[in-house]
Amino acid sequence: MLEPSVKKHIVELQQKKHRAAAKEFLVEGVKGVEEALKSSYDVLAVVVEGSRRDEPDFVRCLSLATSRDVGTLFAGRGDIDSIKTTETFPGVLAIVAMPEDDDTVAENGLILALDGVSDPGNMGTIIRVADWFGCKDIFLGPGCVEPWNEKVVRSTMGSIFRTRLHETQRLADELMYLKQQGFAVYIADISGTPISAVPKKEKTVYVFGSESHGVSAEVRALGECVTIAGHGEAESLNVAIAAGICLFNHKIVL
Amino acid sequence: MLEPSVKKHIVELQQKKHRAAAKEFLVEGVKGVEEALKSSYDVLAVVVEGSRRDEPDFVRCLSLATSRDVGTLFAGRGDIDSIKTTETFPGVLAIVAMPEDDDTVAENGLILALDGVSDPGNMGTIIRVADWFGCKDIFLGPGCVEPWNEKVVRSTMGSIFRTRLHETQRLADELMYLKQQGFAVYIADISGTPISAVPKKEKTVYVFGSESHGVSAEVRALGECVTIAGHGEAESLNVAIAAGICLFNHKIVL
Numbered sequence: 001m002l003e004p005s006v007k008k009h010i011v012e013l014q015q016k017k018h019r020a021a022a023k024e025f026l027v028e029g030v031k032g033v034e035e036a037l038k039s040s041y042d043v044l045a046v047v048v049e050g051s052r053r054d055e056p057d058f059v060r061c062l063s064l065a066t067s068r069d070v071g072t073l074f075a076g077r078g079d080i081d082s083i084k085t086t087e088t089f090p091g092v093l094a095i096v097a098m099p100e101d102d103d104t105v106a107e108n109g110l111i112l113a114l115d116g117v118s119d120p121g122n123m124g125t126i127i128r129v130a131d132w133f134g135c136k137d138i139f140l141g142p143g144c145v146e147p148w149n150e151k152v153v154r155s156t157m158g159s160i161f162r163t164r165l166h167e168t169q170r171l172a173d174e175l176m177y178l179k180q181q182g183f184a185v186y187i188a189d190i191s192g193t194p195i196s197a198v199p200k201k202e203k204t205v206y207v208f209g210s211e212s213h214g215v216s217a218e219v220r221a222l223g224e225c226v227t228i229a230g231h232g233e234a235e236s237l238n239v240a241i242a243a244g245i246c247l248f249n250h251k252i253v254l
Numbered sequence: 255m256l257e258p259s260v261k262k263h264i265v266e267l268q269q270k271k272h273r274a275a276a277k278e279f280l281v282e283g284v285k286g287v288e289e290a291l292k293s294s295y296d297v298l299a300v301v302v303e304g305s306r307r308d309e310p311d312f313v314r315c316l317s318l319a320t321s322r323d324v325g326t327l328f329a330g331r332g333d334i335d336s337i338k339t340t341e342t343f344p345g346v347l348a349i350v351a352m353p354e355d356d357d358t359v360a361e362n363g364l365i366l367a368l369d370g371v372s373d374p375g376n377m378g379t380i381i382r383v384a385d386w387f388g389c390k391d392i393f394l395g396p397g398c399v400e401p402w403n404e405k406v407v408r409s410t411m412g413s414i415f416r417t418r419l420h421e422t423q424r425l426a427d428e429l430m431y432l433k434q435q436g437f438a439v440y441i442a443d444i445s446g447t448p449i450s451a452v453p454k455k456e457k458t459v460y461v462f463g464s465e466s467h468g469v470s471a472e473v474r475a476l477g478e479c480v481t482i483a484g485h486g487e488a489e490s491l492n493v494a495i496a497a498g499i500c501l502f503n504h505k506i507v508l
Contacts, residue, residue: 121375125492134485159488196506231388231505234413238379241498244491248499249506251485252450 001076002047002083010047010083013095016146023098025148027160029090030057035158037064042097047083049091050074061092070094085150098148102164109203110135110250111178115171115219116143116210117239123147124155125240126208131159133247138163141171141219143210172218178205185223187215188242192225195249206246208239255330256301256337264301264337267349270400277352279402281414283344284311289412291318296351301337303345304328315346324348339404352402356418363457364389364504365432369425369473370397370464371493377401378409379494380462385413387501392417395425395473397464426472432459439477441469442496446479449503460500462493 002010012018013026024044027036036043046065048058053074065072080089105111112130117123123145130138145152147165168174175185183203186195207223209215228237228245237245256264266272267280278298281290290297300319302312307328319326334343359365366384371377377399384392399406401419422428429439437457440449461477463469482491482499491499 125495128488128492129495131486131488132482132484132491157488157490159486162487228386228502229505230386232385232413233416234382234385234411236411237386237498238382238494240492241379241383241495244495244499245502248482248502251483252503 002073002079006045006073007079007082010093010095014085014150016149019098019146019148024095025098025153026085026093026150027096027153028085028093028150029154030061030092032153032158033061033092033094034064035161036094036096037061037068037070039161041099041161043068043070044095044097045071045073046092046094047073047075049080049089050076052091055091058092099164102166104164105137105166105178109137110247111137111139111183111205112243113139113141113171113175113205113207114144115141115207115215116213117208118143118145118210120145120149120151121155122211122238122240124152124160126243127152127156127163127165128159129240129244129247131156131162133251135247136162136164137166139166139168139171139174142169142216172222175205175207175219175222179222186226186246187220187223188246189214189220189225189227190236192227194229195226195246196229198224198226200250204250206243206250208243211236211239256327256333260299260327261333261336264347264349268339268404270403273352273400273402278349279352279407280339280347280404281350281407282339282347282404283408284315284346286407286412287315287346287348288318289415290348290350291315291322291324293415295353295415297322297324298349298351299325299327300346300348301327301329303334303343304330306345309345312346340408353418356420358418359391359420359432363391364501365391365393365437365459366497366501367393367395367425367429367459367461368398369395369461369469370467371462372397372399372464374399374403374405375409376465376492376494378406378414380497381406381410381417381419382413383494383498383501385410385416387505389501390416390418391420393420393422393425393428396423396470426476429459429461429473429476433476440480440500441474441477442500443468443474443479443481444490446481448483449480449500450483452478452480454504458504460497460504462497465490465493
């Protein structure tokens with residue numbers, strides 16, 4: 001059984017305003033919790049469904065937590081309904097502190113910037129694909145879904161703990177600064193230079209906008225529009241697929 | 255107000271067994287309904303939320319329906335709660351007949367085959383990206399989610415009406431046949447030849463498996479494993495992103 005105050009805290013962390021106030025968020029599921037415990041993030045507590053504590057996956061999570069001096073708690077059957085964020089509770093969750101703002105970006109590297117990407121699944125999948133291609137830094141501009149939302153965290157499959165997320169309300173200023181540092185800025189758009197034909201530079205920022213409105217005019221003016229040539233009649237590509245293709249295309253050359 | 259029998263039919267079509275019996279499925283939202291009406295699919299009825307019938311999007315849907323001799327119905331406020339499949343009813347849906355089985359495949363072409371892709375969002379996004387890259391034929395093997403599921407239909411954004419879906423329980427037999435017709439069969443896997451290094455052939459089938467189990471051994475034995483090289487620590491790529499990258503990579507060369 002969880003203490004009422006702990007249960008209340010977990011339920012509150014399912015809301016953005018409480019996450020912002022506590023500077024904490026939740027990660028659910030074995031994969032995510034393990035990745036959190038293996039990362040440099042500060043994990044505050046691991047909660048396991050009591051009746052499942054002997055299952056190998058959870059034994060592993062608990063021992064990892066103990067080895068990192070992270071407190072472990074057991075949830076009773078009656079606790080699960082209030083703390084779960086999806087239909088089926090995956091048996092384990094962790095309470096994790098949000099990282100400190102970190103202004104560092106990879107000096108010679110590949111950066112993503114998102115402008116108004118509001119769908120949690122798309123955001124999470126973009127973070128996961130960035131991690132796949134070794135892209136560490138992701139700027140999140142105005143209109144983006146908050147990355148500590150449980151749906152985002154879940155769909156990153158643990159990759160959120162290996163990327164640096166830079167939340168900003170002034171995306172154009174950040175891009176301007178990166179340009180001054182020698183980064184090429186490519187804006188993914190429905191028209192522009194085919195992505196396979198743009199010169200590849202080691203220092204590159206790829207910018208993606210919302211699926212309905214694209215990239216804001218202010219941001220667009222800072223870079224060169226690039227596009228993924230279509231060969232059918234579909235009107236648009238999913239933004240996470242577009243990000244995956246841009247990163248793949250970048251990496252096969254560099 | 256909808257007739258009770260019509261309302262019952264729409265509600266039933268939200269279940270797989272009833273879709274299979276009626277050989278009909280639902281498409282919701284302006285984009286999907288318009289694409290259905292512009293396609294060769296047989297649209298049986300268009301249902302618009304009565305109070306919104308004067309909005310330009312719905313006027314357009316209704317006039318398109320009328321020009322195709324498709325019956326139009328108006329739903330009352332009380333009907334919406336029972337017929338909607340998502341929290342917010344998008345104002346319009348269509349009842350569409352499933353297409354006849356069509357054994358034709360593009361003779362010189364690009365084919366996708368899915369083996370156990372059970373997530374509706376992934377399946378829908380794969381159909382959408384196939385359409386983007388002009389890939390018409392998609393084989394759906396055992397363990398795949400039924401493509402007429404409303405979540406799949408919704409996430410194709412209308413592309414389902416421009417692809418030929420071949421549902422089969424004998425995917426290995428189909429791939430064997432395609433090999434005999436001169437198709438190269440590439441199996442997307444966690445290891446194999448880097449996708450950017452495989453010889454591109456005009457006649458190619460790319461096979462994708464479930465995210466948790468990959469492609470079945472029987473199917474795997476029929477092709478060459480190819481992989482999308484990672485540069486970070488993520489364990490896997492989302493299957494729809496992998497499909498998008500394979501298609502992009504195929505098209506930039508051919």
